[in-house]
Amino acid sequence: MKRKEVEERxxxxxxxGxxxxxxxxxxxxxxxxGVFIAPKEYYLGFDAIEQKDSGWDxxxxxxxxxGNKDTVIYELKKVVQLLSAANPNVLELLWLDNYPFITEVGEYLIEHRQIFLSKKVKHTYSGYAFAQIRKxxxxxxxxxxxxxxxxxxxEFGIEDEKVLTKDEVNAFLEYLYNLVRGRIEFLEAAEQLYQLLTADIDFKGLLKQHPLPDKTLNYTQSLTNSRSDFIRLLQKSQKYQxxxxEWKAYLSWQQNRNPVRAEMEKKSGFDLKHGMHCIRLLRSGLEILAQGKVVVNRQAAGDVDxxxxxxxxxxxxxxxxxMxxxxxxxxxxVYERSPLPLAPNLDRINQLCIELVEMQGW
Known part of the structure; x- marks a missing residue:
């Protein structure tokens, strides 16, 4: 969608930030x-849009x-999904101090922001904080x-053999993932495991990011009826990839660092901005669990200094x-005594989404 079409809705x-x-x-x-509501064809037809993050010129x-490149306007259905999942970057949008533009429909969404809060914030806020720690x-x-x-x-024991390409490794891991998923899909007792495997945890991502450990190789070989030398080559190729x-990421990090930030990082021995955001996220998650609200402005929270x-x-x-x-x-x-529900009421959230679309009109 063009910028003007998005802004009109x-x-x-x-x-x-x-x-x-x-x-x-x-x-x-x-x-x-921001948030916009897509026109009729995006709800009833084949067209789909999740957000507008470019084209601001x-x-x-x-x-x-x-001309501001740091602008993202999410489509309502996308933002409601992220809010329901307690996404920290999106939850805070309903608790900002400054809205340069807001309509009656936007105010209605913000009035109902409380229904998105649940104990899930413990896991999402700590998860985002740990991502900062990993960086x-x-x-x-x-x-x-x-x-x-x-x-x-x-250096990884791949001498005469040809290194498996990234696509070849991922294709096999996709096959392995589907093989395991197929074993539990129709087992009632494994319903929760299936939900974890297919929705709550990105197992495919984990498989692709981390090489198969030695203790799983024999089982993987028998499970897939593949040659044992292939499984060994797969593991070596994964480690090499x-x-x-990491080498490419290191080069990119060296070349693209902000000079001032790089100097501070060199002096202190760690990335100060990642450290700050880690602590901010953990404190924010703690506040939500204890107070039942999101405090975005750290001046108001009392820890800005x-x-x-x-x-x-x-x-x-x-x-x-x-810290x-x-x-x-x-x-x-605090999680144990928090008054927040374990999970948000998805039926109520779905109803709110319908109400917002109807208020906006086609």
Whole structure:
């Protein structure tokens, strides 16, 4: 959809990112996030759209986002799915302080923001925080012990054999995933396992990211009736592909780092921005469990100075990790006594989605 078409059906646009957190500085980018409701053909026909994240140099209605590359406007159904899944980046959109544009329909959605909160936030907020930690640890490893050269197949025991390509590895793992899934799909006792395998956990992603461990090789070979040398080659190729992917990521990290951020990272020994966001996410998740609301503005939350101190490098890597461990432990305690439901009421959320579409009209 063209920019103007999206903006004509937009129900709100909010100022997100560092300005919303109260962590902005004079050179901070403006991050705008919003919601629109697609026209009739996108609901009843073959057309589909989840979000508009480019094309802001086209003719439009909202001058404040013209040319702004840090703008995303989500389609309602997509945003409702993310809200129901307690996605931290999307949940906060309903608790912003600044909405440069909002309609009656947008206000109605925000009035019902409470129905999206559940104890799932413990898992999503801590999961997003751990993602920041993984990035932090990867960058720290590169700082302290950078890779010296591009990995070669022979370093992984692949001598005369041809390395399996990424597509060949993924094709086999897709087959393995479908083979395992097919064993449990129609077993009533395994319904929860099937739900985990197909929806709640990205098992295909896990298989592709991590090489098959030694103890599974014989079982995998017998399960798939494949040659044992193929399974060994698969494992070697996976390890090689993982190392190659890390090498490429390292080169990209070196070439594309912000110079100021890189200097701070070198001085402190870890990525300060990832460390700050890790702590912010864990504190936010803890607040939601305890208070039943999302506090986006860290000035209002009372820890903006502390988060800025992390960004300045006032805390060591060990201190930030200790903060994270303590917050996770607190989350476990607060989770048990939180008044929030275990999961959101999907029927009520579905009804709200219908109401919003009807309010907007075609």
């Amino acid at each position: 937009t129900i709100f646009v909010g100022l997100a 560092s300005h919303a957190y109260g962590l902005n500085h004079p050179k901070s980018d403006y991050d705008y996030r 086209e003719e439009g209605i909202f001058p404040f986002i013209s 932090m640890e990867t960058h720290r490893k590169w700082l302290l012990n950078p890779p010296q050269s591009k990995p070669l197949p022979q 993982v190392a190659l992917r 502390d988060l800025k101190a992390i960004l300045r490098g006032d805390y060591t890597y060990e201190q930030v990790m200790k 994270a461990d303590d917050l996770v432990a607190q989350m476990d305690v």
